[in-house]
Amino acid sequence: MRPRNDLALNAWALVASARREWRVARRYPDVLISAVVWPAVNPIVFVYQAHAFTGDGTASGAGGLLPSTTAQLAVFLYLGWLVAAWFGLLLTESSASLAGQRVQGSLETTLLAPATRLTLLFGTAPVLIATGVLSYLAVMLSLVLGFGAHIPLSSVLAGGAVLVLAGPALAAIAAVTGTTTLFMRRSGGLVDIARAVSVAFCGFTAPMAILPDWAERIGRVLPPTWTVDALRDAVFGTPSQPDWPRLALLLSGTFLGLVLLARAAFAVGEHRGRRAGTLGGM
Template identity: 25%
Template structure:
């Protein structure tokens, strides 16, 4: 059997399920509008009469355009959140449906199942980002100052790190048999340490140091620099290098985590345990 056959079989299966329940796509239209709204409304209030507080915001964020600043952060957060809920808990969902064991009996590399889920989720993420940009322009007067191709490059080199985390997460969820609390923990860490809606300069020094080890921090910083300030590739070389290196490391760790979990499940016979 071709190595890619099971991968595309999983992708095809996931899309058939999604097209069977088209209401799922409604969330792709709603969340880009309503999720940032609360943060933007609060920022509008805190900016003071006539934007009197924006000068202080600029001194630590480098811009007075808090709308674009927050839209970028919340979009990355929604991408991570979607990845954790769908791809991150994909193996657990198969377990709950009672189909994981039968899939595991197929004479295929088992990790191809996870790669299939990752590709399916990646396609959904691409659609989500495209819809978000259009709706941001319509509802929030979003302005793209920098080079769109450079922004796309940042997203592309962020993918291995994002889905490396997803591989680790999916493996842990399969082992721990619990997704909800782990999703809340991981996305909570991202919210606090990655500066989703505020500059990292306001964090204590120990939190700033931790944030520098999280790839999403560098993705958000690079996207903000390019989209809002028109930064060139040389201006964000540090972020790009970190994303490439961390992506390789996290993807390798994710694959190793999957194989470890697979062997552990075989050893203790817990694959079908609810």
């Protein structure tokens, strides 16, 4: 074959391959959504953090400026990213669990069992909540041993109680997000959006007080914000610093409401999937 013809054939094969990959990307738009969401969100985190650094630093829990000492700053940021990483894990694993069963063909078999559908939505939650507590203990050791932070044992235990209290509500958010796998071929894009919203508005890396008013209003109604605020209050202040009755009421109410929403969404998705015959694959 002459070089010119060979070049033309390879070019045509490259075009055909690119068209195929573009069709796949349109069918499973996770990568496209991530490419739009994260470049827009990640810089916001550092802009807010840099803005906080321009103020007079004081040790703070949920409200004030960034702490002034290295140890206090480490506590503030470690606790924020702990909640961010834990919430991201809950979102990702909840969706992946349902999607994996759907791809493997075991979802239809599981649905034939008499067990409640909540086992599918919350089956991974206990392990992931325990994982969050283990991560918290690792963070506490890192702060004490690595940064010399002085954190009383009572405050450590109070922070752990915050995570245990918040775990079901955060898992319920993940369960609602996970039900979208019954309606969409992949829910990774929606998971990315949920994670991006929490990172941008929940004060993981900068105090809520320095956010724009509209952003702070959004952040104040999100359960991850309540979690990280209460966690910082417990560690920076005293075990009685968080408003425990209000926190328990907010988180338990959120959990119950989202459980009902997840159950209803799952029922609709199951009915739709049975009619369309899509429960057994992607």
